[in-house]
Amino acid sequence: MARILAIDYGTKRTGIAVTDELQIIASGLTTVNTxxxxxxxxxxFREESVELVLVGEPKQKDxxxxxxxxxxxxxxxxxFEKxxxxxxxxxxEAFTSKMAFQTMIDSGLKKKKRRDKALIDEISATIILQSYLYK
Structure with a gap:
């Protein structure tokens, strides 16, 4: 099997998460400059086998x-061109940023670390991936 990769796209930073090769565990990979x-x-993609990319779909409340x-x-x-x-x-991806922030609080991260927007983006990508895997 190959990995599934999830993207929490942002205009400045993009969070990325991946599964293991058996597609059981979702883990944050990194945050990159968009x-x-x-x-x-x-x-x-050259280094790892990826069979599917998930991209978060942000929506308004309506x-x-x-x-x-x-x-x-x-x-x-x-x-798609590349x-x-x-x-x-x-x-x-509804509420993933809020869920990511709550996850940081629940895991005991200090206030300074919770201000790290890159970490929030990475956790958000992980939540997107988990929501796909565990539905």
Whole structure:
């Protein structure tokens, strides 16, 4: 089996999480500068076997697309040009940032570490991945 990779796309930073090769465990991988996302993925796909990419789908409370969807669509266009055979699924990412912050509190992280937005993005990607795996 190959890994599943999840992306919590942001205009500045993007959180990334992956499964193990058996697709049982979801773990945060890293947070990358969004401008470096495609080169990062290209290198990662060369080194690891990935069979599916999940991309968070942000929505407004009324279910309509959020403002950031425009940026995600631009990213996806570039992604499909670079990786035309890589399957992509969109996953609802409602409240993942809030859940990530609560996870940080629950795990006992100090206030200074909880301000690390990169860590929040990575945990959010992990939550997106978990929601896909465990539904």
């Amino acid at each position: 401008r470096e996302l495609l080169p990062f993925l290209e290198k990662y 279910g309509s697309a959020s403002q950031s969807e425009v940026h995600i669509q631009e990213f996806l266009k570039g992604f 990786f035309p055979s890589m399957p992509v699924k969109r996953v609802d």
